Each structure stands twice: as C-alpha cells, then as structure tokens.
Amino acid sequence: MMDVGLRLLVLVFGVAWFARLLRGQGHAYFTGISAYLSTGVLLILLVLAIFAPEFSPQNPYDLAQLSIMDGRLAPGAASMDGAFTYHLGTDDQGRDILSGILYGLRVSLTVSLVATLVAMAIGVVVGMYAAWAGGKTEVVLMRLVDLQLSFPSILVALMLMAAFGRGLDKVILALVIVQWAYYARTVRGTALSETGKDYIAAAKCLGLSDARILFKHLLPNCIPPLLVISTIQVANTIVLESSLSFLGVGVPITNPSLGLLISNGYGYMLSGQYWMSMFPGLALLAIVAAINLVGDRLRDALNPRLRR
Amino acid sequence: MNVLEVKQLQTHFMTRQGVVKAVDGVDFALEAGRVLGLVGESGSGKSVTGFSILRLLDAPGQVVGGQVLFQGQDLAELSEREMRGIRGNRIAMIFQDPLMTLNPVLRIDTQMVEAVQAHHRVSRQAALARSAEALTKVGIPSAHERLSAYPHQFSGGMRQRVAIAIALLNEPDLIIADEPTTALDVTIQSQILSEVQALARDTGTALIWITHDLAVVSGMADDIAVMYAGRIVESGPTAEVLRAPRHPYTQGLLGSIPGHGQRGQALQQIPGMAPNMAQLPPGCAFAPRCAHADAKCRVQAPAPEAGRDGRVFRCHHPREVAACL
Amino acid sequence: MPVKPLLELSKVTKRFVRRLDAIEKLASWMGARVSEQVVQAVDQVSLTVDRGEVVGLVGESGCGKSTLGRMVAGLIEPTDGTIRYDGQALSQARDAQSRRDRLRLQMVFQDPMSSLNPRMKVQDLIGESAVYHGLIRKQDQRDHVAALLKQVALDPDYANRYPHQFSGGQRQRICIARALAVQPEFLICDESVAALDVSIQAQIINLFQQLRQDLNLTYLFISHDLGVIQHVADRVVVMYLGRVVESAPTTLLFDAPQHPYTRALLDQVPKLGSGHQSFVPIQGEIASALNPPSGCHFHTRCPHAGPRCRAQVPELTSNQGHWVACHLHQGGTA
Numbered sequence: 001m002m003d004v005g006l007r008l009l010v011l012v013f014g015v016a017w018f019a020r021l022l023r024g025q026g027h028a029y030f031t032g033i034s035a036y037l038s039t040g041v042l043l044i045l046l047v048l049a050i051f052a053p054e055f056s057p058q059n060p061y062d063l064a065q066l067s068i069m070d071g072r073l074a075p076g077a078a079s080m081d082g083a084f085t086y087h088l089g090t091d092d093q094g095r096d097i098l099s100g101i102l103y104g105l106r107v108s109l110t111v112s113l114v115a116t117l118v119a120m121a122i123g124v125v126v127g128m129y130a131a132w133a134g135g136k137t138e139v140v141l142m143r144l145v146d147l148q149l150s151f152p153s154i155l156v157a158l159m160l161m162a163a164f165g166r167g168l169d170k171v172i173l174a175l176v177i178v179q180w181a182y183y184a185r186t187v188r189g190t191a192l193s194e195t196g197k198d199y200i201a202a203a204k205c206l207g208l209s210d211a212r213i214l215f216k217h218l219l220p221n222c223i224p225p226l227l228v229i230s231t232i233q234v235a236n237t238i239v240l241e242s243s244l245s246f247l248g249v250g251v252p253i254t255n256p257s258l259g260l261l262i263s264n265g266y267g268y269m270l271s272g273q274y275w276m277s278m279f280p281g282l283a284l285l286a287i288v289a290a291i292n293l294v295g296d297r298l299r300d301a302l303n304p305r306l307r308r
Numbered sequence: 309m310n311v312l313e314v315k316q317l318q319t320h321f322m323t324r325q326g327v328v329k330a331v332d333g334v335d336f337a338l339e340a341g342r343v344l345g346l347v348g349e350s351g352s353g354k355s356v357t358g359f360s361i362l363r364l365l366d367a368p369g370q371v372v373g374g375q376v377l378f379q380g381q382d383l384a385e386l387s388e389r390e391m392r393g394i395r396g397n398r399i400a401m402i403f404q405d406p407l408m409t410l411n412p413v414l415r416i417d418t419q420m421v422e423a424v425q426a427h428h429r430v431s432r433q434a435a436l437a438r439s440a441e442a443l444t445k446v447g448i449p450s451a452h453e454r455l456s457a458y459p460h461q462f463s464g465g466m467r468q469r470v471a472i473a474i475a476l477l478n479e480p481d482l483i484i485a486d487e488p489t490t491a492l493d494v495t496i497q498s499q500i501l502s503e504v505q506a507l508a509r510d511t512g513t514a515l516i517w518i519t520h521d522l523a524v525v526s527g528m529a530d531d532i533a534v535m536y537a538g539r540i541v542e543s544g545p546t547a548e549v550l551r552a553p554r555h556p557y558t559q560g561l562l563g564s565i566p567g568h569g570q571r572g573q574a575l576q577q578i579p580g581m582a583p584n585m586a587q588l589p590p591g592c593a594f595a596p597r598c599a600h601a602d603a604k605c606r607v608q609a610p611a612p613e614a615g616r617d618g619r620v621f622r623c624h625h626p627r628e629v630a631a632c633l
Numbered sequence: 634m635p636v637k638p639l640l641e642l643s644k645v646t647k648r649f650v651r652r653l654d655a656i657e658k659l660a661s662w663m664g665a666r667v668s669e670q671v672v673q674a675v676d677q678v679s680l681t682v683d684r685g686e687v688v689g690l691v692g693e694s695g696c697g698k699s700t701l702g703r704m705v706a707g708l709i710e711p712t713d714g715t716i717r718y719d720g721q722a723l724s725q726a727r728d729a730q731s732r733r734d735r736l737r738l739q740m741v742f743q744d745p746m747s748s749l750n751p752r753m754k755v756q757d758l759i760g761e762s763a764v765y766h767g768l769i770r771k772q773d774q775r776d777h778v779a780a781l782l783k784q785v786a787l788d789p790d791y792a793n794r795y796p797h798q799f800s801g802g803q804r805q806r807i808c809i810a811r812a813l814a815v816q817p818e819f820l821i822c823d824e825s826v827a828a829l830d831v832s833i834q835a836q837i838i839n840l841f842q843q844l845r846q847d848l849n850l851t852y853l854f855i856s857h858d859l860g861v862i863q864h865v866a867d868r869v870v871v872m873y874l875g876r877v878v879e880s881a882p883t884t885l886l887f888d889a890p891q892h893p894y895t896r897a898l899l900d901q902v903p904k905l906g907s908g909h910q911s912f913v914p915i916q917g918e919i920a921s922a923l924n925p926p927s928g929c930h931f932h933t934r935c936p937h938a939g940p941r942c943r944a945q946v947p948e949l950t951s952n953q954g955h956w957v958a959c960h961l962h963q964g965g966t967a
Contacts, residue, residue, distance in 0.1 A: 349832060349833075350830055463919075465918075466918075493694055493857065494693065494859070494898060494901055494902055495693060495898065495901055495919065497903075498913075498914040498915075499912075501912045523903035523904060526904070526906065527910030527912065528910065561831060564831050564835035565905060566834075566838060566860045566864035567860025567863040567864055568860070568905065570864060571864055571883070574842065575835040575838055575864070577835040577836045577839055578832040578835070581800055581833070
C-alpha cells in the first residue's frame with residue numbers, strides 16, 4: 001500500500017509541476033490536436049509505467065509464473081493451460097511481451113529521468129560557476145566542456161560501459177558523464193547574460209555575499225531555459241540508453257529496458273516472429289515522440305517572445 | 309493639396325485581455341514641406357499611428373476604421389503589391405532603432421542599392437551614385453569609402469544617419485520618423501535635427517516626427533498633435549499650442565518638464581499612471597488623472613472642438629493658463 | 634573649521650584592457666600587428682560631495698560618468714586613485730565587514746526592468762538585505778517593507794506581487810525603496826529617470842527631492858539630461874571622454890558656462906521656447922575612447938583650439954568655486 005501511495009505521489013507531483021510550468025500559458029500550449037494527443041499519450045504512458053505492477057497481466061520476472069512451453073507464441077494466442085491470453089505474444093522464454101513493455105518503459109524512464117536530473121544539477125553548478133568566476137577558471141571549465149561535447153555521446157558511453165561493467169547504476173553514471181557538458185554550456189550562456197543585469201549589481205550593492213547572490217539570485221534565473229531543454233533531453237537519453245542496451249552493454253537482463261527487449265527479439269525478426277522486437281520498438285517510438293512533441297510545445301508556449 | 313490626410317483612423321489590437329483601441333479616431337492633415345510633431349508618452353498610440361498609415365501592422369493589430377489619403381489616394385484601396393511600391397519610395401519610414409532598418413550582415417551599399425532598384429529601373433552604377441549622394445547629404449564624410457562598410461562599423465549616430473539617407477534615396481513625398489533621436493546623445497541628435505530641417509526645407513518633403521520630447525518638437529515642428537490613450541487631445545500650430553495649451557494633459561506635460569526655472573520647487577506632476585488600454589474608462593480617458601474632471605467628463609468622451617487659428621482640442625473644460633513656460 | 638566632504642575622489646582612474654588571448658599572442662609573436670586595446674574610461678577624476686549636497690554628473694555616452702558612479706558604488710575597482718567616504722578609504726574586498734561598511738552608499742539603476750530580480754516578491758526584494766545584515770528581525774520584515782512602500786508612495790499591499798506586475802515608474806519606486814531599506818546616507822542615481830515617461834519622471838524627481846528633505850540624503854545624480862540636472866543639482870560636474878572639464882554651482886554653470894564643450898552642449902539642447910530653433914551642432918564626431926585625441930580631448934572639435942591644446946592636457950583650476958579645465962582661461966591656447 002505504501003508503495004502504491006508513494007508512486008501516486010510521484011505522479012501527482014509530476015502533473016502539478018507541469019501545471020505550474022504552464023501557469024498562465026495553457027492557451028499557448030494547447031494549440032491543436034497534436035498538443036492534446038501528445039500530452040495525452042505521454043500521460044497514459046507515464047501512468048502505465050509508474051503503475052506497471054498493477055497494470056501488467058503478468059510479472060515477467062517472476063520465474064514461478066513463467067512456462068517455457070509458452071515461448072514464442074504469436075500475439076493473441078492463449079497460454080498452454082488456457083488461463084491466460086498473451087495479447088502481444090511472448091518472447092523465447094515465455095514472458096508476456098505486454099508486461100515486458102510496461103516494465104521496460106519503467107526502467108527506460110527511470111534511468112533517463114535520473115540521469116537527466118543528475119546531469120542537469122552538475123551542469124548547472126559548473127556552468128554558473130564558470131560564468132561567475134570568469135578569467136582562467138572559466139576558460140579551463142569551458143574547454144573541458146568543449147572537449148566533452150566534441151566526442152559522439154554513444155562512443156563515450158560505450159567506452160565507459162565497457163570499463164564499468166553492467167549494472168543500472170553504472171548506466172546512469174555513464175549517461176550523466178555524457179550529458180552534463182551540454183547543460184553546462186547552456187547555463188553558462190544564460191548566467192553570463194544574467195550577471196550583466198542590474199539586479200545582480202544591486203544585490204552586490206546591498207552587501208549580500210557572493211554565495212548568496214549565486215544561489216538565491218542567479219540560480220533561480222538560470223533554471224527556466226533549462227526546463228524545456230531537459231524535457232527533450234530525457235527523450236534523447238532514452239534513445240541513448242536503448243542504444244546501449246540494444247548493443248548489450250546497457251541495463252542488466254534482470255531489469256530490462258525497452259532497448260534490451262528489442263535486442264532480445266531481434267534475432268527472431270527474420271523468421272517471422274516480429275512481435276518480440278516490434279512491439280517494444282513501437283513503445284519506444286511512442287514515448288520518444290510524445291516527449292519530443294510535448295517538449296517542443298512547451299518551448300514555444302513558454303517563449304516570452306512568442307507571447308501574444 | 310494635402311500630402312496626407314488621416315480621417316478618423318482606428319486601429320485595434322485583439323488581445324486576450326480584450327480589445328485594445330490603440331488608435332481611436334485620429335484626424336490630421338499635412339501639407340507638403342510641413343513638419344508635424346506627433347507627441348505622446350508610451351502607450352499613447354503615436355507609433356501605432358505611424359505604422360497604420362503605412363499598413364505595417366502585425367497581427368493582432370489591424371486598422372478597423374477611418375481613411376488614410378495620400379495625395380488624394382485612399383491607401384486602404386491599394387493592393388499589397390501597390391502598397392509596396394509606395395513604401396520606401398513615396399512614403400519612407402525611419403525607426404527608433406537603426407539596427408531595425410539596417411541588416412547587420414549586409415554591406416551598406418548592398419542595402420541602399422536594393423532600396424533604389426526596388427522602385428526604379430536604374431543600373432547599379434547609377435544606384436551607387438545616388439546612394440553616395442544621399443550619404444553626403446546626411447553629413448557622412450567620404451561617402452564612397454563608407455558605402456562598402458557594414459552597419460556595425462558605424463557609431464550609433466552614424467547608423468541613424470544612414471537610415472535617414474536610405475529614407476531619402478527615392479525622394480519621398482512623406483517621411484514618418486518614429487522616435488529617431490530618442491536613443492542618441494544631445495550633440496548627435498542636434499546634428500541629425502539640423503540635417504533633417506535642412507532637407508525638409510530644400511526638398512519640400514513632408515515630415516511626421518513622432519516623439520515624446522516636447523522640446524525637440526518645439527524646435528522643429530510647424531504643427532503639433534498631442535496624443536493620449538489613442539486620441540489626439542490637442543493639436544495646432546506648435547508655437548501657439550506650447551505657448552497657451554488648453555488641454556489639462558498638455559498643461560501637465562509641459563509643467564512636468566524640468567529645467568525651466570522650477571529649481572527648489574516640486575515639479576508639477578500628473579497624478580496616477582498611464583491608463584490600461586484594455587480597460588479604458590468610459591468618457592474622457594484622461595478624467596481619472598485630471599484635477600478638473602467632473603461627472604460629465606467621466607461619462608461622455610469629449611468630441612474634437614475647433615478653436616481659433618486651426619487649433620483643435622478634446623476637452624469639456626479647456627482652460628486658459630498663464631504662460632507655463 | 635571646514636567641514637570634510639562626505640565623498641572624496643582623488644585622481645580616480647579606470648582603464649579597461651582587453652588583453653591578447655593565446656591566438657593573438659601567437660600571431661603577434663609571428664609578426665602580425667596586434668595590440669592590446671585599452672579604453673581609458675575615467676582619467677584622473679577628482680571631485681568632492683559634501684553632506685546633504687546633490688551633485689549632478691553630466692556628460693554624453695562614453696564620457697565615463699556611469700563607470701565613475703559604479704566605482705563609487707563599489708561595483709568596479711578603480712585602476713588608480715582613491716575614493717574616500719567619510720574620511721575612510723572604501724575597500725573593494727568582499728568580506729563581511731567591508732560589505733557592511735558599504736551599505737551607507739546605495740545605487741538606483743537606470744533600467745527598472747532589469748534591476749529587479751524577476752523571481753522574487755517585492756517583500757523579499759526590499760527586505761532581504763536588511764534582514765541579512767541584522768538591521769531588522771525577520772518578524773519585523775513585513776512592517777519594515779510596508780513603511781518603506783508608503784514612503785515611496787506605493788500601496789503596502791504590493792509587497793506580495795512580482796516585478797512584472799508593475800509599470801516602469803512603480804518599479805523604479807520599488808528600487809528606491811530597496812535602496813532605502815538599509816538606511817543609506819548617500820544615493821548614487823545612475824540615469825534613474827532616463828527610462829521613464831515625462832510625467833512619471835516628474836513624479837520620481839519629486840520623490841527624490843522629498844526623500845532628500847525627509848532623510849537628509851546626499852546624492853550623486855548622474856544624467857545626460859541637462860534639464861533634470863538643472864532642476865535637482867546644487868552643483869554640476871561636466872565630463873567629456875573620461876575627464877572633468879567643468880564643475881560649478883548649478884545656476885553659475887547654466888548662466889555662464891566657461892568650457893567650450895559646456896557652452897556647445899547648452900546651446901544644442903532643444904529648448905522649449907516658442908519658435909523654431911536652428912540647431913548648430915558641434916563640428917566633428919565624438920572621438921573614440923580607444924584612441925582619444927592628445928592633449929585636451931576636446932581640441933578636435935573646439936572652435937577655439939590652438940597649438941597648446943593639442944600638446945598639453947589642461948588642469949582643472951578654480952576661479953571662485955567655478956572649476957574649468959581649459960587653456961582658454963589659463964594663459965591662452967597658443
């Protein structure tokens with residue numbers, strides 16, 4: 001019960017945060033069918049992911065529930081004992097694809113959200129400090145950022161995972177290392193323009209300490225442009241994580257994400273058993289597209305220059 | 309004949325907060341060679357009037373009523389293509405920020421030649437010659453070398469002069485200048501004003517000078533029109549209006565200007581704030597801030613009344629005050 | 634016994650240097666002609682402000698008045714020279730004691746839009762510093778802020794709103810209230826009314842006058858608008874390209890300006906009289922601060938310039954309280 005309550009809280013928190021973001025700009029956001037559709041799809045997928053244990057017909061990782069006799073059944077087929085219909089078919093181990101997708105969504109989303117948040121936190125601190133300190137500190141930090149950004153993220157992630165080994169936390173770590181620089185660069189730009197504004201000068205005149213000015217005055221004004229960027233970055237992170245998992249260096253088998261599910265079923269595509277790869281693939285497409293569309297709408301809606 | 313006649317011009321902006329009547333029944337006429345100073349504070353509608361004449365409004369604004377007659381021709385009847393033939397050719401506009409007129413990635417000569425060739429079929433050589441001549445006319449030395457420069461290589465005052473030169477290229481009959489010297493230093497403003505004065509004198513171009521600076525208008529405009537909340541509250545020959553204003557807003561405005569012997573005393577201040585254009589009160593828009601408003605002012609908007617000497621004012625209780633300068 | 638001035642600037646200088654970066658150093662080493670760019674924003678400026686006085690600092694863009702104002706406020710460090718407040722040199726350090734000492738000098742900025750933190754309520758904007766420095770207790774913040782809002786003629790209920798809900802004039806009042814919250818003695822007003830409409834400007838100017846009387850404040854009023862300066866200032870200091878060219882009591886300066894630049898400036902200001910004004914601009918363009926003229930900065934545009942003006946920088950000398958830096962009044966321009 002506690003667990004369900006906690007998850008409900010997470011959902012409510014997420015919706016409330018979104019509503020606050022849109023405060024006053026709802027009309028600019030909901031401009032047409034695509035806005036409603038993408039937000040609706042995203043909401044549904046989020047609910048399914050958060051409440052996966054409740055929604056999924058079967059817990060695919062509970063070995064007691066599995067029967068290898070049910071392996072590789074086509075969508076809509078019934079189980080051997082007739083008690084159960086596999087709406088999207090089963091994989092080679094007899095696991096229900098539908099359940100696998102729900103749990104996989106969960107893993108994909110959790111990993112990406114956590115990685116994005118941590119990367120954002122690190123990026124914001126580094127970017128803000130670089131803009132504030134100026135001089136050699138800024139030069140060194142920004143060159144580090146440039147260095148990081150000049151490598152293709154998938155390449156760096158692969159190398160890191162090869163070094164770290166498998167594990168959910170290691171995947172998150174790799175994703176953070178690959179992503180923080182992007183936020184640092186964006187925040188530095190915003191921080192530079194904000195430090196030039198008179199309210200920071202006024203705070204200095206009023207005798208506030210540097211630390212207080214940085215955290216109470218500068219930081220809250222550097223965050224807003226990031227909110228929209230980070231929404232779209234979550235989608236990119238999902239894709240990155242799926243690529244890693246597809247290549248076998250991502251999440252462990254015990255806790256598969258959508259990428260790993262696609263990977264598992266990949267070998268069977270050519271023999272006509274498409275469902276093992278395709279349905280997780282479609283789910284991945286849905287979540288990434290929904291996040292991108294929502295992020296895009298958010299950016300337009302929150303852009304003060306486009307306001308009417 | 310009047311170069312420009314504006315009759316009951318109305319421009320409304322359809323916003324979420326309601327209809328904003330940015331320009332609400334503006335009338336004036338302008339003859340060739342005359343300078344009209346259109347004066348007002350922010351939100352008065354003076355810039356929107358300028359844009360409305362040239363049909364340069366962006367949504368959600370649109371001209372909803374009235375007529376703009378340019379040399380007898382109703383501009384609303386022209387197609388967009390014909391209107392383009394007039395803009396930059398027979399009516400030119402100068403903006404407050406020269407960076408709006410000048411494209412930062414194109415050289416000056418490219419932009420000026422483009423402005424000429426858009427309206428006249430002349431060779432590039434001829435267009436360049438005309439451009440150099442225009443630059444010299446506005447007081448930019450070594451015009452031929454300066455033509456190949458980029459806008460960022462000029463100072464602010466020079467950029468504004470280039471913008472004026474572009475406006476003059478095709479020898480327009482009317483120039484609408486929207487706060488062109490507001491952002492410039494006094495000495496540079498003085499240079500530009502002297503050049504513009506000379507040009508108006510020599511070429512007979514009519515000029516609408518939109519500004520909030522009464523002193524500038526006093527120095528160079530033949531006629532003045534004071535705007536408040538989208539309406540012209542007082543207009544007439546500049547010297548007359550400034551010597552003996554009849555409308556309380558004009559009087560208050562003149563009294564607010566520091567530097568005229570009020571040292572040590574409080575400046576006359578118009579109480580309150582500029583009106584919320586989406587929620588204008590019925591009756592006279594200035595009534596909430598007017599010390600002499602009565603019940604009639606709050607209910608009925610005053611109609612324009614003609615006084616002597618071509619003066620017009622909109623007030624139920626115009627007052628004579630002792631010279632307030 | 635002469636009263637010591639409250640604020641004293643001695644030969645204050647500020648140079649902005651754009652050093653060569655790594656690539657340019659390399660290029661220069663290889664023979665390219667790249668040099669450091671130095672802007673002498675403020676050049677050996679000395680001036681004083683007595684307690685209770687309003688000194689107007691006037692000049693056009695690039696003259697250094699804003700830079701000077703920021704140096705006095707402690708936002709920019711002078712390259713050279715000293716700034717003494719109430720007899721003591723002001724420290725630029727960022728430690729707690731220095732920051733507290735500087736509370737006596739506050740600044741009101743030009744742009745009311747960007748000088749208020751858009752994410753803070755008025756309550757916190759005004760009260761934060763006073764609570765931070767222990768001038769008032771957290772519990773008293775509400776009342777303190779309400780009193781300040783009343784003092785700047787704003788409704789105390791506004792304390793719960795955000796800056797974007799106010800007009801330019803109201804925001805400027807909030808900025809003034811914020812400066813007053815720490816009980817300063819000295820206010821630096823850097824073009825504080827330049828961004829406002831004429832009628833609002835009059836309200837804020839009147840407010841400044843009122844506060845001066847009520848709180849016995851001293852002002853350094855920086856503006857490019859001569860009319861405003863003529864109205865509020867007791868004494869006027871005129872700057873050109875980083876140097877003080879003239880300084881005198883207001884009526885004296887406006888009635889009998891001595892420096893050619895001041896004369897030209899006063900001539901060119903559009904006057905609100907009847908009739909057409911013929912604008913007679915100063916010849917030439919204002920010189921670039923990167924490469925100022927030798928000797929007297931103004932000699933390239935001065936109708937009275939002579940050989941001495943090109944060669945020698947004129948000293949600021951006093952003639953019965955009227956200070957001028959011009960060879961014309963000090964032995965001739967030959």
